[in-house]
Every structure is written in C-alpha cells, then in structure tokens.
Amino acid sequence: MPHADLVFTGGPVFTANTVRSRASAVAVRDGRIIAVGSEHDLHDLVGSSTEVVDLRGRLLVPGFQDAHVHPVWGGLDLMRCDLSELSTEAQYLDRIAAYSAEHADDEWVLGGGWSMSAFPGGTPTADALDRVVPDRPAFLPNRDGHGAWVNSAALRLAGIDRHTPDPADGRIERDAHGNPTGTLHEGAMSLVNRLLPATSLETLTEALLLGQRYLHSFGVTGWQDAIVGSYGDAGDPGPAYVAAAASGRLTARVVGAIWWDRTRGLEQIPELVEKRERYRGGRFAATSIKIMQDGVAENFTASMLEPYGDGHGHVTDNSGISFVDPAVLNPAAAELDALGFQLHFHAIGDRAVRECLDAVEHAIAVNGRGDHRHHIAHIQVVHPEDVPRFRELGVAANMQSLWAALEPQMVELTLPFLGSPRDAWQYPFGDLMRAGAVLAAGSDWSVSTPDPLAAIHTAVNRTAAPAYTEGEYGPFLPEQAIDLATSLTAYTAGSAWVNHLDQVTGTIETGKFADLVVLDRDPFAGPASEIAATRVLQTFVEGDRVYAAPDA
Numbered sequence: 001m002p003h004a005d006l007v008f009t010g011g012p013v014f015t016a017n018t019v020r021s022r023a024s025a026v027a028v029r030d031g032r033i034i035a036v037g038s039e040h041d042l043h044d045l046v047g048s049s050t051e052v053v054d055l056r057g058r059l060l061v062p063g064f065q066d067a068h069v070h071p072v073w074g075g076l077d078l079m080r081c082d083l084s085e086l087s088t089e090a091q092y093l094d095r096i097a098a099y100s101a102e103h104a105d106d107e108w109v110l111g112g113g114w115s116m117s118a119f120p121g122g123t124p125t126a127d128a129l130d131r132v133v134p135d136r137p138a139f140l141p142n143r144d145g146h147g148a149w150v151n152s153a154a155l156r157l158a159g160i161d162r163h164t165p166d167p168a169d170g171r172i173e174r175d176a177h178g179n180p181t182g183t184l185h186e187g188a189m190s191l192v193n194r195l196l197p198a199t200s201l202e203t204l205t206e207a208l209l210l211g212q213r214y215l216h217s218f219g220v221t222g223w224q225d226a227i228v229g230s231y232g233d234a235g236d237p238g239p240a241y242v243a244a245a246a247s248g249r250l251t252a253r254v255v256g257a258i259w260w261d262r263t264r265g266l267e268q269i270p271e272l273v274e275k276r277e278r279y280r281g282g283r284f285a286a287t288s289i290k291i292m293q294d295g296v297a298e299n300f301t302a303s304m305l306e307p308y309g310d311g312h313g314h315v316t317d318n319s320g321i322s323f324v325d326p327a328v329l330n331p332a333a334a335e336l337d338a339l340g341f342q343l344h345f346h347a348i349g350d351r352a353v354r355e356c357l358d359a360v361e362h363a364i365a366v367n368g369r370g371d372h373r374h375h376i377a378h379i380q381v382v383h384p385e386d387v388p389r390f391r392e393l394g395v396a397a398n399m400q401s402l403w404a405a406l407e408p409q410m411v412e413l414t415l416p417f418l419g420s421p422r423d424a425w426q427y428p429f430g431d432l433m434r435a436g437a438v439l440a441a442g443s444d445w446s447v448s449t450p451d452p453l454a455a456i457h458t459a460v461n462r463t464a465a466p467a468y469t470e471g472e473y474g475p476f477l478p479e480q481a482i483d484l485a486t487s488l489t490a491y492t493a494g495s496a497w498v499n500h501l502d503q504v505t506g507t508i509e510t511g512k513f514a515d516l517v518v519l520d521r522d523p524f525a526g527p528a529s530e531i532a533a534t535r536v537l538q539t540f541v542e543g544d545r546v547y548a549a550p551d552a
Contacts, residue, residue, distance in 0.1 A: 003047030004029045006514070006543050009039050010055040012522055015508040016062050016493045020485050026060060028514040031542030036508055053538070059522040061488065062508050063221025063515035063539065064452040065253075065495035067398050068344075068377040068442030070226055071215060072237035073145075075207030076199070077446045078214070081111025084143060084446065087470065089118050089128065096140070097132035107197055109138035113446065114149060116142055116298050117408035117470070123173045124149045126182030139192055144447045145232055146296045148189045155180055158192045167191070169262060169323050171301070185299045186321070193232060204240035212244075212252055216547040218451050219517035219536040222253035224499055226344065226377065226444070228279065228286050229259025238279045238286060245282030251546050253515075255499045256286030257344040262323045266332055273339060287500075288342040291332075292323055294352035297380060298413040302349035304422070305383060311416040320349050326358065333359035334366040342500075343374040344398075350383040350425065357389045364393065375440060375498050378403075379432075381418065381425050390437035396498050397432045398440045399490060401459035402448050404429065404480070406473035429459060430480040439482070439490040440498040452491045453523075457532035459487040465532035484524060484531065514543040518552070 004027035011024030015036065025042045027035040035042050046052060077084060081099035083092050092114050100109050116122030129138055129151040137154035141147065155161070162178040170187030172180050184192060215223065228238045238258075244250040258275050261268055272289060279286035295301025300308050303320040310316050324332070333343055343363075345356040356376050363374075375396035380403070390397050403410075404427035415423050433439060441459075443450040454465035459482050462475040475481075482490075496506025505515050518538040523531045539547035 001045065002029065004034060004042075004045040004050050006051045006053070007042060007046050008053045008055055008060050008516070008518075009042070010057065011060060012057070013060045013508055014488060016489045017507045017509055020489065023508070026508060026516070028543040031514055031544070033508060033510055033512050033514050036510055053518065055518065057522060058537070059519045059524070060508070061219075061517050061519065062492040062506055063517055063541065064219045064491050065499060065501070065506065066215070066220050066223040066442045066445070066450060066452070067375070067440040067495040067498050068226045068400065069215070069223045069445050069450060070447075071211030071223065071445070072204055072208045072225070072240060073232065073234050074214065074446035074450070075209070075211035076234050077111065077113055078210055079207060081109060081140065082113055083111060083140070084113030087115060087118060089124065092118065093128060093132050096129070096138070100133050108136065109133050110140070110196070112141035112148070114140065114142050115409065116147070116413055122298055122413050123181065123183040126150060126152045126155060126180070129182060139196060141189070141232060144296055146301065147183055147185045147299055148192065150182055150184060150192055154192050155182070157195060160191055164191070169321060171299070186295045186301050189232070199235040201239050201243065204235060204237055205243050208237065208240045208244055209249060212250070213547075215252065215450055216539045217536065219539050220252070220450060220452065221515040221517070221539060221541050222496070222499060222501060222505060224255045224257055224288060224344065224442070224495075226257050227259050227290050228256035229290075231259055238275065241284040242279060242281055245284040248282070250283050251541050252283065253499070253501060253505065254284045255288055256284065257288040257290035258286050260289055260291045260324070260332070262292065265328050266335060269332070269335055269339070272341070276341070288344045289336050290344045290346070291329070292346040293329070293356055294320055294322060294347060294349050296348055297418065298409060300417065302380070303352035303355070304349040304381070305351045305354070306422070308417045309419045319351070322352060322355060326355050329355060329359045330362040334363040337363035337370060337372060338367050340372070342372045345374070345376045346378055347376050348378050348380045350381045350386070350422065353379060353382050354386055357386055357393060357395060360393050360395055369394065373498050373500065377442065377444075380427060381422055382428050383425065384431070387428060387431045388435045390432055391435050396438040396440045396494070397429070398442055398498065399427070399429055399459065400442060400444050400448070401429065401455040401487065402443065402465070402468065403427065404462060404476060405458050405464040406476045407464055408470050410476070411473070424477060426477065428480050429482050433482050433486060438494060438497060439486065440494040441487070441491040442495065453534045454532050456484065456487040456491060460484050460528050460531060467532065484528065514540055516540045
C-alpha cells in the first residue's frame, strides 16, 4: 500500500462513531482517512515523505461543525464597531466614540454586539448614543440580532416618532409619552436598516474569509449559515459564498439556509427554488430554508403558550409573537418539504417550538417521511409534552449550549418573566437525549462565541465557561446536563448529519475526509470543570492544515 501523506500518532483519538471507539493513530492520503488504529497498525504507512504529527497524549477529534452560525455577519462585526468583548454602557460608549472618530468619513456608524444586561430593562437609549454620535445616523444591533440601538439622527432619517405604529413583527421602545427612546425590537429594526448603504460583494467576501479564519481557529471545519438572504444590516451573504467557492478560497464545507421572508407567503417559493440552483458550487450549497418563528424571551417576542409575567407575580396580556401564522407555516412546510428543502427553524418559546413541530408533522402527513433532516435551533423553552415529538418526527434538536447557564441576562431579564413551571423547561438537552432525539450543536456566532469547547463545557456542567461568566452562579437545571462524549458527538457527527455530510465527515473513519482537529489536551482525562480551558492547536480540512496555533 502506498505511504500516507499525513499520520497522527500518540493519540488518543475520539472517533465519534456509533460506539465512540478510541484509537491512537490515524493515516491520511489524498485528503481522506485511509486507516484508523494503533501506531503498530499504521507503522507501514509512514514513509520518507509522510508528515507525522505526534499528538503526545492530546486528543484528536473530528472537525467541529457548527449547525447554526452567521460567519459573514461575524466577519463584518470584526471589521466594524465591535462591542462583543465589552460588558458595560460606559465601555460601549467609549468604543463607539473612538470608532466614530476613526471613521469620520463614513455615512453611518455601524457595528454592534452589545449585551442587553448592560442596560436597565435591556434597552439602551438614543440620548446616550447621541452624546458620542451626534452628527450622523448610527445603527448597532445587539448580540442576539433581535434588537438595535439607534441614535436620534437615525430615528429622524427613518421618520420614526410617537405617531409611528409598531410593525406587526416588532416593537419600538417608547417612553411614557409614546416617544421612541432608541431601541428597536425585531421587525421594527427594518424601519431603519432599509436605509443603510448596501454592503458590496467585495466587503461581504472579505467578511466571509475573515469569519472563516476565525472559525478555523476554533476547530470548525464546516457549518450551516443560518441566514442566506437579506436580513439585518449585512446584506445577502449568498453571492460571497459563491464567489469564494469558485475561487477556491472557501475551505469549509457550508450549507446555506435561505431566508424565508415572513412578510410574504407561499408565492415566494419559486424564488427560493431559483436561489437554491444559483447558490451552489464547490463546498457550498444552499439547500435549507430558514424560518424564524419567533423572537427572544428577553424582549418578550419569544412565542409562548401562556402570557409572560410582569416580573412581580402578575400575568400580562403578552404571549409573544409567532412571526409566521400556522395557517401559512403548515402549507409552506409541506410544499418546501415536497421540493426537497430542509427546514431550519428558529424557535425560542414553547409555542414556537410546538408550531414548528406541528408544521413538520403536517408535512409528513402530506408527503410521507423523507430524509430532509429538519431541525429546530435554540429550543430554549420546550413544553415537556413536546420533548418526545423530536424523535417521533425525526426533527433534530439544534443546541446553542453556551446559553444554558445562569448569567445576568437569564437572571434579570428572563427568569422573572417566565415564572414557574416554564423556568424549569429551558434548554432540556438531557430530556431530549433521553427521549432519543438527534442532537446537533451550533454557536449562533456572532450572537455568542463560536468556541465549541466553551459550549461543550456548559452542556456538561450547566454553568458558564469561566471566560464567559459574569458573576457567581451555580449550575442551571443540572438534571439537563449531557456528558462530554454526547456533547462532542453532537458538535461533530450530529451537525454533520443535519448537514447531510455524515457519509463523508463528522467521524474519524476510513474513507471519510480528513477534517480533523488537534486539541491541546485530552478533556476526558481532566475534571469537567476544566473543559473550557481546552484550546485548538491545529485544524485540518481534507488533510490540509488551515489553522495552526503559534505553539502548535
């Protein structure tokens, strides 16, 4: 047998295969894994030109695959006024002031990444932003992308005043007299972002490549871009993927989730089919449809079966927003399923989760069962009666595990308004696992860090990873924890399954692409409390090194 191009020795190797077998050596030739076993088994595959990577007891894992992420937006945030590493209003205003001064010729001040927990009620004001950007409009989405901070110049330019009605899918934050205060929730953001200057293809491609480098540094070798279409302040990333794939610069494997315009109905489906044909090439294919069914709990737009509380023990008349009426959602799901699309739902509230499951159930009733691997992302509040339906309907649970922890936003802006028993129905990963659901995992970056090890730490411990904690809190619903092997498998084989890449990636097995990651330790060998300290040393795609840490 010809010699290997690349051999990893001195394992351990986490294969993520069905029995989660362990090995100590892996051989690669022509971009594919040709052998998995021990050093003795692979000895004859090492020749004079073979590169040998000595793991020295550090763990080799399959490349991580992020099942819900926004790399182009993340790249743009890094290029613009990035607030994601800061945590207080004063820090935000200092960064915005400095960025504004450095980019004095820009028509708008753009960026984002602020945390709702930094502001009373989670809502920053135009008055504060006016102090540092008084002369031109500013539009700064928050970390989760479901709200934006704008200044008075932006409100004036958009014609937003006390007489402007709230859109059906959003809300304008107002004072006691009805005047807008500077925070726009959900669909209200479109009142301003429709006025933003278009982002050029060149800029979008630069942002994609920057985001790709960043993701590779965390061991991510493939992902599903959760919005391919025009949304927010970034523009449609689809053409950037096509351009990067055509030029050979797209090194990751990417599935695109084409945006479902919630202001329209089934008449848009032929356009989605046309986009699917146009948005493909190389390692990119837009074969999924993204349906955002609700908002987020912190601004009371997550769709709930029962109304929110007011934080003081009283029930309100607000149960959130279902962005797509089930009268539209169900036939849309059936038609899209019949056309071979995967459905990628955003659902935070228990009503939204149920509506998405109902839509898949309707599609199955109309079309029969296919192999589209529909999945629901976020799954923050899941009614216990709906947990077994994930397995029954073949719907994957797409976890953003990093969020399943007590931190200021959860403690101050979520728990008081959910109340019992819903506060105990959050992020039920353990129940979903025990019910037999397929678990996949993602980060939602740029909403939160794309570091898989930080998310895995939280999935296992139900506490925030040390670098991402604000305050001292105990475990959050520890009965919903999942073990390290299950969480690692979700972030590799589980996400590969969702992306229909499980025949060629996701596990370390002979014949599969050599998408591999070298960690700086074996997290199985240490305490669970130290999982998040694990770093990525090297990332390989088809045997080519796409990232190496300075100390690798």
